[in-house]
Amino acid sequence: MIVTDEFFENNCITYDVKRIAAPSDILFLDIETTGLTPRNSYIYMVGVVYFLDNRWYYKNLFATSPADEEVLLKELIHIISTFRVLIHFNGTRFDLPFITNRCEAYGIDINLSALDSHDLYKDFKPLRFILGTGDCRQKTLEQFIGLNREDKYSGGELIPVYKHYCSFCDDESFSLLYQHNRDDLYGMLRLLDIFSVFDFFEAPLSITNVNINSYINFTGESACELLISFESRVTIPGRISTNKSSVFLTIDGSNGLLRLPVIEAKLNYYYKNYKDYYYLPSENMAVHKSVGQFVDKEFRQKATADTAYTSKESTYILWDGTLLLPTFSTDRKSKDKYIELNDELINNKELLAEYTLNIIKRLREK
Numbered sequence: 312m313i314v315t316d317e318f319f320e321n322n323c324i325t326y327d328v329k330r331i332a333a334p335s336d337i338l339f340l341d342i343e344t345t346g347l348t349p350r351n352s353y354i355y356m357v358g359v360v361y362f363l364d365n366r367w368y369y370k371n372l373f374a375t376s377p378a379d380e381e382v383l384l385k386e387l388i389h390i391i392s393t394f395r396v397l398i399h400f401n402g403t404r405f406d407l408p409f410i411t412n413r414c415e416a417y418g419i420d421i422n423l424s425a426l427d428s429h430d431l432y433k434d435f436k437p438l439r440f441i442l443g444t445g446d447c448r449q450k451t452l453e454q455f456i457g458l459n460r461e462d463k464y465s466g467g468e469l470i471p472v473y474k475h476y477c478s479f480c481d482d483e484s485f486s487l488l489y490q491h492n493r494d495d496l497y498g499m500l501r502l503l504d505i506f507s508v509f510d511f512f513e514a515p516l517s518i519t520n521v522n523i524n525s526y527i528n529f530t531g532e533s534a535c536e537l538l539i540s541f542e543s544r545v546t547i548p549g550r551i552s553t554n555k556s557s558v559f560l561t562i563d564g565s566n567g568l569l570r571l572p573v574i575e576a577k578l579n580y581y582y583k584n585y586k587d588y589y590y591l592p593s594e595n596m597a598v599h600k601s602v603g604q605f606v607d608k609e610f611r612q613k614a615t616a617d618t619a620y621t622s623k624e625s626t627y628i629l630w631d632g633t634l635l636l637p638t639f640s641t642d643r644k645s646k647d648k649y650i651e652l653n654d655e656l657i658n659n660k661e662l663l664a665e666y667t668l669n670i671i672k673r674l675r676e677k
């Protein structure tokens with residue numbers, strides 16, 4: 312077995328890793344195998360990263376032949392035993408079961424479930440829509456944060472490279488195998504920055520500018536949109552650009568822009584306590600019974616949930632689903648609810664910031 316090691320540069324992690332655990336408790340892990348199933352494949356390389364002398368230290372264990380696997384596993388278990396937290400990428404489905412199965416094949420005692428395990432793949436998968444990455448593969452996420460790795464191979468593509476090494480023990484093959492594992496571990500450290508995206512959608516925002524923009528839409532009609540520029544105290548490691556139902560969001564670093572359609576329409580406000588109202592068909596509106604009692608009975612009827620409303624011609628934007636403001640819609644059962652866009656809302660930066668944060672949270676949940 313060959314053991315190779317190196318220190319990563321000091322700034323390889325910018326995320327506050329202490330939010331996960333004390334650095335000295337954390338072990339990053341990645342394995343390379345000759346196949347997908349432990350029944351007929353084995354582990355030929357293991358990479359780990361841990362905090363040593365105030366720096367992140369990378370250690371690589373390489374089985375120069377299948378006969379080295381047992382020694383490699385025993386050394387790995389020894390290393391793991393000194394840590395409390397395990398960080399990996401898709402290790403829940405692959406690395407950890409594979410290690411357990413191969414240890415059992417040699418009668419090596421192992422209990423990885425005793426560790427606090429963090430699977431970055433599972434952690435970041437809910438963000439794949441808002442990040443616009445389409446998938447949650449490690450290399451895809453690395454591209455999002457602007458990380459360009461030297462390694463250009465997949466694990467599967469390197470299996471014949473390892474077999475070539477077993478036959479010829481050549482430095483070129485080892486270098487390719489080592490670079491792949493090293494880049495996987497280095498990438499994991501850098502990907503911790505993506506946790507800041509979760510923070511971005513929870514941290515308070517500051518509104519920096521509000522503007523109503525008029526334009527001609529794709530059908531040639533005049534339209535308006537509300538542009539809300541904002542700033543967060545959290546900085547994300549890449550650029551986000553997404554949209555849903557004609558609402559557009561762009562985030563670059565700590566700055567963002569939200570674009571929402573503005574509609575001029577006559578919408579209805581529905582009273583929840585409809586039994587307290589009369590509906591006036593001739594006026595197409597509902598009035599409270601304290602007022603409606605003075606209307607002739609032939610011009611009034613008991614309001615229902617669908618007729619207990621008052622219509623209003625105004626300027627509206629999409630409701631954020633949270634703010635306790637009057638909501639309007641075309642009919643009671645419509646899922647699209649709106650609030651009035653007026654000076655009171657535009658000039659209330661605190662309320663507008665809360666509204667903006669609620670809207671971008673809805674975009675995250677696409």
